[in-house]
Amino acid sequence: MDTLAASLLDGLLIGLLYGVAAMGLTLIFGVMDVINLAHGAIMALGMFGVYLLFSEMGMNPYVALIAVLILGLLFGVIMYFVAVDRVIDESPLASLLSTFSVNMIIIGIGTAIWTTSTYNVEYSLGTVETGPFTVTGARLMAAFLAVVITALLYLFLNKTRPGKYIRAVSDNRGAADLMGIPSHRILALAFGIGTAIAAVAGGMIATIFPITILGGSTYELKSFVIVVLGGLGNPLGALIGGLILGAIEGIVPVFMKTTWVPVIEFGLFVGILLFRPTGLMGTKK
Amino acid sequence: MMDFLKRTVGLWIPLLVVAGIAAYPLITGSDSNREAMFSILLAIALASSLNILLGYTGYVSFGHIVFFGIGGYAGLYVMTVLGWNIWFAVLLGATVAGLIAYLLGSAILRLRGGYFALATIGVNEAMRALTGNIDALGGPIGMDVNFSLYKPFGGPGGMLQFVFWSVVALTVLVIIISFVVKKSKFGLGLQAIREDEDAAEDMGVVAPRAKTWAYVLSAIIPGALGVLFFFKNGHIEPGEAFRLALSIEMIVWVMLGGIGTVLGPVVGAGLYQETRKLLLTNAYLKNIQLAVAGALLLAIVLFVPAGIVGWLRSRNARLRKVLE
Numbered sequence: 001m002d003t004l005a006a007s008l009l010d011g012l013l014i015g016l017l018y019g020v021a022a023m024g025l026t027l028i029f030g031v032m033d034v035i036n037l038a039h040g041a042i043m044a045l046g047m048f049g050v051y052l053l054f055s056e057m058g059m060n061p062y063v064a065l066i067a068v069l070i071l072g073l074l075f076g077v078i079m080y081f082v083a084v085d086r087v088i089d090e091s092p093l094a095s096l097l098s099t100f101s102v103n104m105i106i107i108g109i110g111t112a113i114w115t116t117s118t119y120n121v122e123y124s125l126g127t128v129e130t131g132p133f134t135v136t137g138a139r140l141m142a143a144f145l146a147v148v149i150t151a152l153l154y155l156f157l158n159k160t161r162p163g164k165y166i167r168a169v170s171d172n173r174g175a176a177d178l179m180g181i182p183s184h185r186i187l188a189l190a191f192g193i194g195t196a197i198a199a200v201a202g203g204m205i206a207t208i209f210p211i212t213i214l215g216g217s218t219y220e221l222k223s224f225v226i227v228v229l230g231g232l233g234n235p236l237g238a239l240i241g242g243l244i245l246g247a248i249e250g251i252v253p254v255f256m257k258t259t260w261v262p263v264i265e266f267g268l269f270v271g272i273l274l275f276r277p278t279g280l281m282g283t284k285k
Numbered sequence: 286m287m288d289f290l291k292r293t294v295g296l297w298i299p300l301l302v303v304a305g306i307a308a309y310p311l312i313t314g315s316d317s318n319r320e321a322m323f324s325i326l327l328a329i330a331l332a333s334s335l336n337i338l339l340g341y342t343g344y345v346s347f348g349h350i351v352f353f354g355i356g357g358y359a360g361l362y363v364m365t366v367l368g369w370n371i372w373f374a375v376l377l378g379a380t381v382a383g384l385i386a387y388l389l390g391s392a393i394l395r396l397r398g399g400y401f402a403l404a405t406i407g408v409n410e411a412m413r414a415l416t417g418n419i420d421a422l423g424g425p426i427g428m429d430v431n432f433s434l435y436k437p438f439g440g441p442g443g444m445l446q447f448v449f450w451s452v453v454a455l456t457v458l459v460i461i462i463s464f465v466v467k468k469s470k471f472g473l474g475l476q477a478i479r480e481d482e483d484a485a486e487d488m489g490v491v492a493p494r495a496k497t498w499a500y501v502l503s504a505i506i507p508g509a510l511g512v513l514f515f516f517k518n519g520h521i522e523p524g525e526a527f528r529l530a531l532s533i534e535m536i537v538w539v540m541l542g543g544i545g546t547v548l549g550p551v552v553g554a555g556l557y558q559e560t561r562k563l564l565l566t567n568a569y570l571k572n573i574q575l576a577v578a579g580a581l582l583l584a585i586v587l588f589v590p591a592g593i594v595g596w597l598r599s600r601n602a603r604l605r606k607v608l609e
Contacts, residue, residue, distance in 0.1 A: 035399045037533075086587050092398045093345050094586055097540060100533060101583035108576025221410060224403055232400075259418050259425065266411035273404045274392055 002132040008250040013139045015246015016146035017204055019239035022223035022230070023153065024198035030233025031170040031190040032088060037099040038079070040220030041106035042195055046072060046202025047211040048110070051119050061123050061207050062141070068203045069196050076195025080188040088187065110213035118210045142204045149197065150239050156193075157235070166190045170233075225269040231279025244280075295609025296464040299551045300457060303329065306555070307453045316445075323449050325558045330456040330510055332538035332550035333463050338503040339536065340545035341472055342496055343479030344394065345402040348409030349535055352382040352504040353511040354526030358416060360512025361428050361521050366421075370437075375451070375512045382508020383501045390500035394493065397482070406529065413527035427522030430515075448517040452510065459506045463547045464609065466502065475499050476545075537582055543594030547609040552593055 025039045036042075046068050053064035083102050087094035125137025157163040168176040169186045177183050202216060209215075222245060229244050230237025245265065252261050272280065290297070306326060310319035335349050356378030363369040363377055393404045417425045438444040466472040474495045477485035486492050515521040534557075542553025560581070564574035589596050598605045 029399070033399065035402065083583060083587070087590075090590070091343070092402065093339075093536075093540075093544075094590060096345060096347070096399075096402060097536065098583055098586045101579040101586065104579025104582065105576045108573050108579055111575065112572040221406075224406060228403065228407075257418070259414070262414035263411060263418060266407045266414060269407040270393070270404055270411060273396060273400060273407065277396065277400055 004251070004254050006132055006134075007254050008247060009133055009135070010139075011246040011248070011250020012243055013135065013143040013246070014249065015243040016143040016239065017201065017208075017242070018219070018222055018226055018245050019230075019242025020146045020149055020197060020204065021201040021219045022226035022238040022242060023150070023235050024194035024196070024201070025220075025223045026227040026230065026233055026238045027153075027197070027235050028191055028194035029227065030235070031166060031194075032084075032187050033092070034084060034088070034095040034099065034191075035092070036191075036194065036198075037096055037220075038103040038106060039198055039223060040216030040218075041103040041110075042072065042075070042198045043202030043205070043216035043219055044110060044211070044213050045075070045106060046199030047206040047215060048114065048119075048213070049199065050203035050206045051121055051211060054121050054123060061121055061203070062145075065145075065200055065203045068199050072196035072199030073192040075199070076192035077188045079195065080191035084191060085184060085188070107213060114213050116212055116214055118212050120210050121206045123207065136208070138207045142208060145204060146239070146242075149200065150236065153193075153197070153235055162186070162189060166193075222265075225265050228269055228272050228277075229280055232277075234279060237279055241279075293464070294607050295547055296461065298607065298609075299460050299464075299548045302548075302551050302555070303453070303456050303460065307450075310449075319445070319449055321562070323452060325555050326449075326452050326456050327510060327514065328535075328538055328554035328558050329551050330452065330459050331507055331535050332542070332554040333456070333459045333547075334503045334506040335535045336503075336539050336545065336550045337463060337466060337475075338499050339539055340549070341467065341475040341479060342499045344496065344500075345398075345536070346405045346500075346503070347402045347536070348405035348407070348527075348529065348532050349503070349507065350529065350532035351405070351409040351412050351527055352386060352507040353514070353531075354409075354412065354416075354523075355385055356382045356508030356511030357515035357521050357526050358422055358428075358511075359508075361430065361515055362422060364434060364516065365428055365430060371434075371447075371512075371516060374516070375509045378512035379505040379509040382511070383505040386501045386504035387497060390497040391493070394496045394500060409527050409529060409532065413523045416526065417523040423522070425523060427520060427525075430519045432519075434516075445517065448513050451513050455506055455509055455513075460547060460551070462502065462506075463550075466499075467547060467609065471495065471498070479545075540590075540592055541582070541585055543592030543596070543598075546592070546594045546598070549592050549594040556593070 021043060025036055028034055028036050049068040049071060050061050050064045053059040053067055054061045079102055083098045084095060087098050125141055127134055127136050128140060157167055165181050165186045166189065168181055169183050173183050205211065205219065226238055226241035226245055230241030248264060249261055252264060306322050310322050331353065335346065338344050338346050359381040360374040360378040364371065364374045389408060393401060396404050416422050422428060435441050435444040438447050474485065474490040477488065477490050478492050478495060482492055538554040538557050539550050540553065541557055542551065543549025561574065561578060564570045564577055570577055591599060594608055598608055
């Protein structure tokens with residue numbers, strides 16, 4: 001029982017992190033119907049951003065996350081205007097491919113610089129122990145930050161003017177244009193925010209796990225599952241989807257071999273796409 | 286006779302290209318050329334298969350490599366465990382891939398746009414994880430081809446010859462299928478679905494059935510190719526059989542050459558493979574070949590979305606008559 005509880009707790013904490021990893025993907029999809037296939041590569045950039053700022057410049061990794069956030073936002077806005085803006089009104093294939101080519105460029109350059117070897121951010125927040133539970137400080141911190149980021153995004157989308165513009169453009173771009181909202185600039189902002197969150201999620205992963213330049217792809221696949229669980233285009237749903245995924249990863253290994261986890265995850269993923277394409281919560285855009 | 290040639294000229298051009306690729310190692314008599322041409326032909330056949338669904342019907346199958354892997358696993362299982370010969374194994378690989386496409390298609394082809402693309406990724410990943418857990422298929426280690434299976438061909442050398450010519454035959458077959466489908470009423474229905482599925486249904490196209498058959502058609506040749514490829518490879522494992530990166534490359538081949546054309550996948554796959562080889566052997570570009578390929582792809586998607594053949598067709602009315 002104790003093993004199960006400890007394993008579940010571990011899973012839920014990581015699940016919150018998964019949720020943030022998926023949040024950028026779902027935000028971008030919700031606003032502009034683009035599945036960003038550079039999502040994993042951007043997460044990898046975030047991982048290496050934190051690694052470099054910490055190891056080369058001695059910056060505290062949690063301060064480095066703020067730098068990664070800003071750089072991620074910039075990168076996203078530039079990426080939007082270079083690779084996405086031209087194909088935004090074309091078939092889904094065009095944006096899938098244009099974002100995938102950005103993925104290739106990032107991975108290509110990243111591999112040339114860092115090869116595919118493993119790096120570690122050697123920074124510890126110690127461990128916390130209560131009863132049967134032993135949790136590293138880094139995991140608690142990541143889970144806490146995940147909740148903070150979700151809350152900030154929620155406030156931004158609902159309480160600020162640019163946030164409301166984003167929701168307006170997401171609901172009906174034509175009408176938003178007519179109301180005088182500069183829709184392409186708002187799309188760029190939304191893309192930038194989605195990218196920034198992905199980069200920060202990557203940075204948070206770097207504080208817990210070893211990283212490689214290809215490391216983002218695992219989380220990208222998990223993000224697809226989460227995004228579908230929580231409802232495509234629903235950033236809050238992503239956090240819940242992440243928790244579900246984390247719970248599965250916590251519970252399943254207690255009863256079966258770990259290798260069954262992805263079978264269950266992707267089986268669930270396809271099943272939900274087929275029977276509840278709006279996600280478990282069933283919110284309709 | 287002239288009339289027939291004129292009507293089918295769009296078929297003869299890609300077939301001539303394939304014949305040229307197949308003859309090249311014969312003429313040069315070089316084994317390394319044969320292996321280079323093998324990878325190009327494999328790419329052409331995979332791209333042309335995908336094009337039936339992606340190009341004609343407009344459904345973006347991101348995990349299409351799943352059928353290659355399924356075929357490979359089915360074929361190697363019956364050969365190594367049950368002792369079937371390669372001919373039946375190839376037939377079985379194609380049949381199993383087609384059957385699974387039929388069952389799967391009836392379900393996931395209801396999804397449109399990005400949802401369908403995501404579902405195909407999910408199916409591929411689920412299959413990869415699942416095969417890694419099935420002990421009869423060797424679990425995560427996979428299965429090996431016993432060298433004694435190469436004996437009927439007079440050893441590995443003869444086997445390589447056999448696999449090469451089988452892939453040539455399958456490439457020819459898939460190009461003929463592509464052409465016939467494109468010119469048929471069935472193909473017209475698919476293209477109507479691509480342009481506007483709801484309107485197509487109003488005009489009497491039974492979309493669910495047509496889409497499912499397009500999916501099946503695009504799955505059987507990859508299934509057969511999977512058997513041949515992994516038989517030649519001597520080994521199959523989940524990560525190699527269901528490699529998502531290869532799946533995405535298939536889309537790149539189709540896009541580069543010209544989506545929805547018969548010649549396009551041939552040109553795109555051939556050009557991409559050759560360019561990559563060039564990049565890989567260049568001292569300066571070797572390390573960033575992936576980035577260069579990505580930049581090329583981005584340029585094509587942004588500026589020449591119709592691909593090479595599509596661009597040529599749009600530039601010149603005479604070319605439009607001969608290039609399909």
